[in-house]
Amino acid sequence: MITILNLSQRVNGFNDTLCSSITNLLDAQHQNYRYIKTRELKITFCNNCRSCMKSPGDQLGVCYLDDDMSHLVETLLASDCIVVSSPINCYDLPSIMKIMLERMSVFCYWSDEMYAPKVRNSGKDIWGILITTSAMPGFLVPLTTKARKTYRLFAKPLRIKNSSCYHFGFKGRAIDMPFSGRDSRVLDKIIKKLTAYISKAEVLTV
Numbered sequence: 001m002i003t004i005l006n007l008s009q010r011v012n013g014f015n016d017t018l019c020s021s022i023t024n025l026l027d028a029q030h031q032n033y034r035y036i037k038t039r040e041l042k043i044t045f046c047n048n049c050r051s052c053m054k055s056p057g058d059q060l061g062v063c064y065l066d067d068d069m070s071h072l073v074e075t076l077l078a079s080d081c082i083v084v085s086s087p088i089n090c091y092d093l094p095s096i097m098k099i100m101l102e103r104m105s106v107f108c109y110w111s112d113e114m115y116a117p118k119v120r121n122s123g124k125d126i127w128g129i130l131i132t133t134s135a136m137p138g139f140l141v142p143l144t145t146k147a148r149k150t151y152r153l154f155a156k157p158l159r160i161k162n163s164s165c166y167h168f169g170f171k172g173r174a175i176d177m178p179f180s181g182r183d184s185r186v187l188d189k190i191i192k193k194l195t196a197y198i199s200k201a202e203v204l205t206v
């Protein structure tokens, strides 16, 4: 199962166009996927109560906030491959990612005696793809932003391994920005990578 996580707040923006192109191509290949737009979920701030981190062991902690985060975590853990499609905002992934990272404390054990949390060893290894869109040229994203570092914080507890990154630049303006020839070539590469991941996952589950 592929899960596509679109972090853009903008309806019909470039991330929406990109994710729809990915889902159309996956439909054509009869691939199984889930497409989630974080702007349609209710994900509230972590209130730092730490109760989810008190129990030792690899079982995820329980968060008492009543919103969509636990279901999102379950969906992510049930995936073979997670695609994160995200705008670059203020030289980083957008604030919804930071909120999700704090809520992912359920993945950590942190007793009062410990100086730092320990990430639980939950779930199975998952493949990952990070896609960013930005006003700046794509090649500057790894050089001038914290996007990949923030993505690694998200990837580690979920056991996302072997991530590939794709950066679409010059996407800062109108919502109806068309796909350039280069964009289509990068999209082809993403689909090939996804197909390769899924066939590997099928081999592993047989």
Ligand SMILES: Cc1cc2nc3c(=O)[nH]c(=O)nc-3n(C[C@H](O)[C@H](O)[C@H](O)COP(=O)(O)O)c2cc1C
Pocket: 008, 009, 010, 012, 013, 014, 015, 016, 086, 087, 088, 089, 090, 091, 092, 132, 133, 134, 135, 136, 171, 172, 173, 175
């Ligand atoms: C609040 C805000 C901050 C932004 N910060 C950056 C930035 O630091 N670097 C950059 O290249 N683009 C920046 N952008 C441009 C967005 O990355 C661009 O609009 C987005 O990737 C387009 O995707 P969307 O159409 O799905 O929203 C910013 C846009 C907004 C609204």
